[in-house]
Amino acid sequence: MIIELFESLLTPCSQAARKVGYLRGQILIKVRYRQSRRAWQSHLNRTKQLIRDATEVCPQRRKAVILGSGLLLDIPLADLSRSFREVVLVDVVHPLKVTLLARWFGNVRLVRADVTGTTERLTQIANSPRTPLPRSNPDLLCDDSDVDYVASVNLLSQLPHLPTVYLDKQHPRPEAEIDAFARQLIESHLGYLRRLPGVVSLITDIEKLQVDRDGRVVERFDILYGVRVPQPDTEWIWEHVPLNRLSKEFAYHRRVVAIKDIKAIPS
Template sequence: MIHRQFSILLMLHEFLTSLTTPCPTHLRALGYLYEAIALRGRYRRNRAAWQPHLDNSRRFVLAAAERCSDKGNIVILGSGLLLDVPLAELSALFREVVLMDVICLPEVRRQIRKYDNVHFVEHDATNIAERLYWNGQERISELPEPAPDTSVIDQNSGLVVSLNILSQLWVVPRAYAANHLRALTEDQVEEWCGRLVASHYDYLRSLPCDVCLVADHEFVKRDQAGQVISRDSTVYGLELPKPDDSWIWNIGPIGKDSRFMSKELIVGAWYFQGRNEVRRL
């Protein structure tokens, strides 16, 4: 009975969040708001298992921020729920902290308001969301090519951080394309997803400022005995240099998403100084 009441309250909370979160029509229709709320719920269910990954992400970002010589502006691409963002420390280190993502839930906005030098900018890192939405509405079986908007990054930015989004850039667009652009083949959609990932990485490497990249790049599924039953790239085989740091994210402990298997993500972290010159932390 108590569990049922809790489930009802949780559903009501999610419904209210959906109603009170500012969100453009195309982002809501694509499913970005739903995914943000679902991520919050998944974190709450797996808090203990996720914490080491979140701590490692925060630690690496903070180390990158401290090493960066230009303490003017820092941009976080993929600010999400701020679970992996050392916001207080970054606010103290930089003149301005710019958080960017497609969705900003109300509780995140409340956290941001605590800092005078932190603000949020709604931003689609792939720059395909609105075009994809309208193609679906107008039944145009065409996949928009990624074209990152370079104007959103201030020329005075000292550090740009891509935070745990590289492997997620294709998730919502792929689902929408599969449901609304059905004339396309699976291979066409999969190749396009790979281009979304590659475009973001190429964009990061083209920036004149320092860049910090934290991203999972491989998943591993294990059975109840701990034996590997499958593994594959989460970034469509994108070739990445050797990471400065690496760890395992226990994203799906056995008994949570599945009774029969667990899911791990292999996460890498990189620091790139200026244009394509790698500096090891």
């Protein structure tokens, strides 16, 4: 953890993103990955393969954009760098290792951005409960006609996660208001994906499953606040928290869905 602390001090991150906990969140993902590497492998491989398959149908391969690139655990970066003229990685925080890797590839560019466009405002008004919560209306790269491929990668369920945890720690607001904010972040991301140019893939976890020692699902939790995603091309289970990690009685899995081209599906 000492190395992680040092790394977090050196990692570029906006004040607002730091306050909301994005830097810490990414370090936690790294720690969890180390603890559950084998259990996660199938999910990471399937995500990479979906991206490879989806890029096959791109008529041109100028620019590929990855939304939620993070630690790149689930991104086939070498393949994308080889087959596209440029690869743009978008995340609210880019780990130092990814910054170095991008330089090494030569055609990989990093964009540090909050894809909801709400984080800055959220930190300004979190303690003013009479001020309405911000609304997301993203347009990053929507007018870039060189974009031939976009993937939103295991990001959708994360969009409301840290902002709602952050809000819960600030001045109290009605739960219904926070839930409506969370739903709007998710819905506006789905709308954003449809406005982006090129083939646009969506890979996201949609449900958390509590699974007993016999592999039976005992409870399901909707992690998208009731928002429905379009019919997926494929889906799988991500063994997110294996048995004996948090509990001897239960494992926690995620149901993940993947859509190769969301724009090909009528809304």
